[in-house]
Amino acid sequence: MALQGNQDLSSVYYIHPSDANVTQFVSAKFNGVGFHNWKRSMILTLSTKNKLGFVDRTIAKPEITAAEFKYWERCNNQVISWLLVNLDESIAKSVLFYQTAEEIWQDLADRYGYTSMAQIYSFEQQLLEINQGTDSVSDFFTKIKTLWDGLNDANPLPYCTCELCTCNLSQRLVQRQQEHRVLQFMMKLSEQFALVRGNVLMMQLLPSIAQTYRLFAQDERHKEISAASTTLQLLFLIATTPLALKTSNLLVMVPNNLTVDRFNRSGVYGHINIGGVMQHTLPSSSSMQPTAPFSNPIQATYPDQAPPMVP
Numbered sequence: 001m002a003l004q005g006n007q008d009l010s011s012v013y014y015i016h017p018s019d020a021n022v023t024q025f026v027s028a029k030f031n032g033v034g035f036h037n038w039k040r041s042m043i044l045t046l047s048t049k050n051k052l053g054f055v056d057r058t059i060a061k062p063e064i065t066a067a068e069f070k071y072w073e074r075c076n077n078q079v080i081s082w083l084l085v086n087l088d089e090s091i092a093k094s095v096l097f098y099q100t101a102e103e104i105w106q107d108l109a110d111r112y113g114y115t116s117m118a119q120i121y122s123f124e125q126q127l128l129e130i131n132q133g134t135d136s137v138s139d140f141f142t143k144i145k146t147l148w149d150g151l152n153d154a155n156p157l158p159y160c161t162c163e164l165c166t167c168n169l170s171q172r173l174v175q176r177q178q179e180h181r182v183l184q185f186m187m188k189l190s191e192q193f194a195l196v197r198g199n200v201l202m203m204q205l206l207p208s209i210a211q212t213y214r215l216f217a218q219d220e221r222h223k224e225i226s227a228a229s230t231t232l233q234l235l236f237l238i239a240t241t242p243l244a245l246k247t248s249n250l251l252v253m254v255p256n257n258l259t260v261d262r263f264n265r266s267g268v269y270g271h272i273n274i275g276g277v278m279q280h281t282l283p284s285s286s287s288m289q290p291t292a293p294f295s296n297p298i299q300a301t302y303p304d305q306a307p308p309m310v311p
């Protein structure tokens with residue numbers, strides 16, 4: 001005996017018992033912002049549940065007298081429940097009285113699915129102007145990624161909708177977009193990363209965006225660590241130099257990004273200005289004028305004495 005339409009696992013009218021629960025498919029209910037991302041998530045989920053046809057018009061509504069009408073109606077109502085639970089309250093209310101899931105789907109697409117050229121223009125403009133500036137790699141990445149995500153939503157990539165796709169067009173488009181973004185990200189980073197950028201550009205295949213971010217974040221971390229260790233060595237040199245006790249002024253150039261706190265050894269106070277010049281004085285003497293700072297980043301000078309021996 002043949003299975004009834006709603007008991008055949010391959011039938012579009014089959015509803016798995018666990019699907020009867022009305023659950024939220026997307027991380028955030030659609031509230032009027034980010035329609036394309038929401039729609040894509042819903043399409044994926046409806047497709048895995050074999051119910052996409054109830055919104056994209058590929059499953060026609062049977063005649064009311066047809067045997068499968070009640071199966072169709074049950075599925076239609078199930079899909080409506082899924083749609084409603086994934087919409088925020090005010091939007092859900094606005095589509096509550098449609099009779100079919102397809103009508104709700106179409107209404108949402110008409111209201112929110114258009115591509116706003118003004119929005120795309122704004123994102124493109126911001127992407128053109130954004131630069132790392134004084135941001136850390138992590139902060140800058142967050143900013144540029146927010147713009148990419150906004151652009152994705154305003155102007156999503158097309159994707160292949162053919163059944164049993166073998167052309168891989170969607171993957172190739174995503175790949176092309178990722179490469180473009182890796183280049184864009186590197187272009188906007190500051191010049192201190194020129195070396196890593198050169199290394200990445202020498203690769204035969206560009207790394208993914210996440211890998212690229214990691215490479216630059218690691219390089220930044222490495223630079224911070226070596227800068228900090230240079231500063232510590234410098235402080236050690238000064239603090240352990242007996243001559244420092246006799247010298248009233250000492251000027252040392254340090255890289256601008258170093259921050260050095262006051263240090264104290266045998267009553268000697270040192271202080272480094274963030275501006276790049278370190279001044280180190282004895283509290284009791286202020287008669288001597290500081291010398292001009294040196295351009296060599298880690299060179300110390302003692303104005304009126306021979307350079308001290310490092311212990």
Ligand SMILES: [Zn+2]
Binds near residue numbers: 161162167168169
């Ligand atoms: Zn295809």
